[in-house]
Amino acid sequence: MKIVENAECVIQSVKDNGGFGNRLVQMGVLPGSHLKIIRVGFKGSTVEVMIDQGQSIALRSKELEMLDCKLVAIPLSALSTGDDEKYRIKKFNGGQGFLKKMKDRKINISDIFEIIDDHPFELKTDKGIIAVGRGEAEKIIVEPAD
Amino acid sequence: MNLLTEMADKNITIAICSIPNTGKSTLFNKLTGAHQAVGNWAGVSVEKKTGHFKLNGYNINLIDLPGAYSITPTSIEETVVRDYLLKTPPDYIINIIDARNMYRSLGLTLQLAQSGIPMVVAVNMMDEARRAGLEIDIKKLSNHLGCQVIPIVARTGEGVDYLKNALLGIITDPSRFRPPYISRPPIVEDAIVTLAKKIEKIHPDPALNKTFIAERLLESGDLPKDVPINKEALKEIVKEVKHLRSKTEQSLGQDLTITCAQCRFNSARGLVNEATSETLKVPDKFTNALDRVLLNKYAGLPMFFFIMFLLFQGIYALGTPLQALVGDFFSDIQSSLHNTSLLESLPDFVSNLLIDGVLNGLGIVISFFPLIAIFFIFMSLIEDSGYMARAAFLLDRLMHSLGLDGKAFINILLGYGCNVPAVMGTRILSSRHNRIVTMLLIPFTLCSARFQVFVFLAAILFAPSVAPWVVFGLYVLSFVMVFVVGFILKLFKFAGKPEPFIMEIPPYRVPTVNTVVLRAWMEMKSFIYRASTYIVGGVVLVWLLTNLPVDSQPGSIDTWAGQIGQFLQPIFHPIGIGWREVIALIFGFVAKEIVVGSMAVIYGTNTATQILASITPLQGISFMVFTLLYTPCIATIAAIKSESRSWKITGISLALGLIIAWVTAFVVYQGGLVLGFH
Ligand SMILES: Nc1nc2c(ncn2[C@@H]2O[C@H](COP(=O)(O)OP(=O)(O)OP(=O)(O)O)[C@@H](O)[C@H]2O)c(=O)[nH]1
Numbered sequence: 029m030k031i032v033e034n035a036e037c038v039i040q041s042v043k044d045n046g047g048f049g050n051r052l053v054q055m056g057v058l059p060g061s062h063l064k065i066i067r068v069g070f071k072g073s074t075v076e077v078m079i080d081q082g083q084s085i086a087l088r089s090k091e092l093e094m095l096d097c098k099l100v101a102i103p104l105s106a107l108s109t110g111d112d113e114k115y116r117i118k119k120f121n122g123g124q125g126f127l128k129k130m131k132d133r134k135i136n137i138s139d140i141f142e143i144i145d146d147h148p149f150e151l152k153t154d155k156g157i158i159a160v161g162r163g164e165a166e167k168i169i170v171e172p173a174d
Numbered sequence: 175m176n177l178l179t180e181m182a183d184k185n186i187t188i189a190i191c192s193i194p195n196t197g198k199s200t201l202f203n204k205l206t207g208a209h210q211a212v213g214n215w216a217g218v219s220v221e222k223k224t225g226h227f228k229l230n231g232y233n234i235n236l237i238d239l240p241g242a243y244s245i246t247p248t249s250i251e252e253t254v255v256r257d258y259l260l261k262t263p264p265d266y267i268i269n270i271i272d273a274r275n276m277y278r279s280l281g282l283t284l285q286l287a288q289s290g291i292p293m294v295v296a297v298n299m300m301d302e303a304r305r306a307g308l309e310i311d312i313k314k315l316s317n318h319l320g321c322q323v324i325p326i327v328a329r330t331g332e333g334v335d336y337l338k339n340a341l342l343g344i345i346t347d348p349s350r351f352r353p354p355y356i357s358r359p360p361i362v363e364d365a366i367v368t369l370a371k372k373i374e375k376i377h378p379d380p381a382l383n384k385t386f387i388a389e390r391l392l393e394s395g396d397l398p399k400d401v402p403i404n405k406e407a408l409k410e411i412v413k414e415v416k417h418l419r420s421k422t423e424q425s426l427g428q429d430l431t432i433t434c435a436q437c438r439f440n441s442a443r444g445l446v447n448e449a450t451s452e453t454l455k456v457p458d459k460f461t462n463a464l465d466r467v468l469l470n471k472y473a474g475l476p477m478f479f480f481i482m483f484l485l486f487q488g489i490y491a492l493g494t495p496l497q498a499l500v501g502d503f504f505s506d507i508q509s510s511l512h513n514t515s516l517l518e519s520l521p522d523f524v525s526n527l528l529i530d531g532v533l534n535g536l537g538i539v540i541s542f543f544p545l546i547a548i549f550f551i552f553m554s555l556i557e558d559s560g561y562m563a564r565a566a567f568l569l570d571r572l573m574h575s576l577g578l579d580g581k582a583f584i585n586i587l588l589g590y591g592c593n594v595p596a597v598m599g600t601r602i603l604s605s606r607h608n609r610i611v612t613m614l615l616i617p618f619t620l621c622s623a624r625f626q627v628f629v630f631l632a633a634i635l636f637a638p639s640v641a642p643w644v645v646f647g648l649y650v651l652s653f654v655m656v657f658v659v660g661f662i663l664k665l666f667k668f669a670g671k672p673e674p675f676i677m678e679i680p681p682y683r684v685p686t687v688n689t690v691v692l693r694a695w696m697e698m699k700s701f702i703y704r705a706s707t708y709i710v711g712g713v714v715l716v717w718l719l720t721n722l723p724v725d726s727q728p729g730s731i732d733t734w735a736g737q738i739g740q741f742l743q744p745i746f747h748p749i750g751i752g753w754r755e756v757i758a759l760i761f762g763f764v765a766k767e768i769v770v771g772s773m774a775v776i777y778g779t780n781t782a783t784q785i786l787a788s789i790t791p792l793q794g795i796s797f798m799v800f801t802l803l804y805t806p807c808i809a810t811i812a813a814i815k816s817e818s819r820s821w822k823i824t825g826i827s828l829a830l831g832l833i834i835a836w837v838t839a840f841v842v843y844q845g846g847l848v849l850g851f852h
């Protein structure tokens with residue numbers, strides 16, 4: 029999975045990778061468990077992850093990347109033009125003001141889009157093309173729409 | 175029946191067993207009145223401890239176990255738990271569930287409940303759960319788990335009486351306990367039943383449930399260690415286990431260990447959903463907000479160093495005036511004793527030994543009493559607040575460059591208090607290799623005993639405004655040397671082997687006055703013990719060495735001490751350490767506090783002026799650097815020996831310390847001379 033803050037994933041399967049898998053499993057992190065990256069450390073090597081049941085643990089991003097999991101949420105800002113999948117807007121990580129701004133610009137939850145440009149972001153939805161700023165893109169959480 | 179056997183019948187062993195950081199030691203202390211170390215990170219307790227209390231005439235031996243996520247161990251502390259439970263099953267178990275995070279705790283609870291050992295479950299941290307608005311249906315939990323469930327707040331003791339009643343209930347009527355049901359895939363269920371029947375025949379320890387043993391055998395690859403069956407019988411079964419294991423794994427397409435854990439945690443999840451109002455979002459707001467600052471990507475690490483600096487400032491500013499006060503008190507006693515008739519009636523040799531030897535040496539050591547108390551109060555604030563795990567998170571990257579990880583850094587940080595528990599604490603690391611490397615690094619941390627030597631000498635040799643900076647500089651040096659030595663070890667292919675890093679980050683907690691004061695008090699007690707035993711012994715020996723033979727001028731080169739020092743002089747001359755300090759260093763090998771005591775004895779009354787007259791600041795610094803880095807005390811060596819179970823490693827640690835200390839002191843001293851210091 030992509031190592032960015034606010035990315036979320038669901039574990040698909042666990043292999044005992046030199047004790048890593050076993051340890052996770054004994055802690056209750058199993059296929060079907062939901063992980064959310066809540067903090068990425070300096071230079072990204074250590075990350076803090078929240079397990080669905082509310083325990084926060086520190087892991088290495090290398091090991092996290094090797095876990096077999098399915099991405100279920102990621103901030104738009106972590107995506108780029110190369111990701112030629114379709115995405116769906118999942119939620120807005122912002123206050124009242126941000127929500128209103130999104131509403132005014134007709135960006136809604138469940139909208140499906142493709143990324144045309146990522147610098148700045150241009151998204152193509154069925155309603156047309158929307159431009160989104162960097163800061164905004166960090167607060168827009170999306171998921172792959174398959 | 176006579177009274178004696180009746181009494182003997184009433185001895186009962188109860189083990190407290192749960193996942194890490196749920197309050198086992200806190201509850202243990204509440205029940206037994208003991209003072210086990212408590213801290214807000216996973217892995218405070220690394221060995222089992224026994225305490226006692228009375229419950230309606232029963233003598234209870236209570237065992238505090240390290241935290242473990244399951245009986246399938248992934249580290250030494252967990253191995254301690256498994257070995258204990260399977261080889262010497264207790265009569266009863268107290269299992270603790272973290273109220274804020276029941277799912278995580280329940281995996282072990284369900285596993286233990288299968289064991290057949292009657293159990294009472296305590297739901298701890300109810301205060302935090304209440305504050306977060308979390309409702310827990312205790313009755314439902316109790317029904318599902320098949321045992322009594324008691325909500326408690328171990329910190330305050332709330333509910334502990336109910337827990338005692340529940341224990342009493344289960345002691346008098348064990349039938350109140352029934353193992354819960356965990357649903358498993360039919361093929362696993364069949365395998366367990368088949369195996370359980372086999373085990374029934376060879377009849378292992380009757381305390382443990384056969385189904386439980388069967389599951390243990392199937393789940394774990396580590397057969398002989400897992401189950402208390404005699405070797406012969408085991409051989410027969412091993413084949414069967416292997417067969418069943420591969421059969422089920424093939425059919426499920428997944429490791430059996432994972433399947434079994436999955437079954438347990440599925441039950442746990444169901445139970446949590448039924449018994450709680452909602453799942454709580456941990457970390458709480460407070461933790462979140464604080465971590466946004468303290469674990470900030472860029473500011474986090476600088477902030478760590480700044481916090482350490484503030485702590486140092488606090489300890490120094492509060493502790494040194496108190497130390498001076500106690501020190502003055504002792505020198506007053508000393509000078510007033512000199513003139514008492516009682517002592518004058520004694521032979522000179524004896525009265526000198528008492529006053530200039532024992533009293534002078536010990537007085538200076540004891541004057542550090544308040545400083546050490548304050549030191550450990552600060553230390554336990556760090557330990558009990560939850561910052562320890564944060565420090566580990568922040569330093570993980572740096573430790574990774576040594577092939578170690580953030581958890582190893584917790585041990586390094588503990589070393590700054592005392593090396594001995596730090597060495598034992600390496601049990602939280604999962605590989606032996608990394609434990610050894612960490613153990614070799616810990617002796618380079620500036621422990622509280624060395625701190626005393628530095629405070630003592632810096633105050634004499636430097637101006638009051640400079641002294642704290644000299645001591646702080648030594649802290650920095652110590653920190654740097656830990657990493658330098660780590661890299662040196664790596665050069666010699668003795669680095670840690672990168673291993674998976676998984677560490678729980680607990681919510682912040684406000685440390686309780688109780689824990690902090692108790693912690694400081696325990697350290698005080700062990701300090702008094704050391705002072706009254708080998709520090710006195712060391713000081714007396716030093717006095718004898720510097721005063722014998724009788725016809726020599728005390729403290730001169732003709733004494734035995736002088737001779738020894740003279741003999742070693744060629745080694746120490748290049749680093750600017752005179753024969754008197756060499757004697758102090760030799761005794762410092764026993765305990766670092768003795769260094770201070772011996773200096774006082776060697777230099778006699780008016781120690782400070784005498785020292786100032788014969789040691790230059792540069793020589794003083796070289797001496798301090800050597801003291802910082804050379805071989806830790808005997809207790810640390812013993813801990814390294816017993817934890818590594820290897821004389822070779824112990825030898826390497828000794829040699830490493832001496833060599834590094836000499837080389838560094840050489841560079842400092844000769845470098846200083848070249849630069850024109852003296
Ligand atoms: N709020 C609250 N905190 C508690 C309670 N009981 C324990 N704690 C805190 O939880 C932390 C862990 O307590 P310990 O007793 O060290 O836990 P442990 O289970 O022995 O931990 P390990 O030995 O590391 O496995 C400490 O910071 C305690 O102060 C409680 O009832 N309420």
Ligand SMILES: [Mg+2]
Pocket residue numbers: 198199200211212218219239240241
């Ligand atoms: Mg403990």
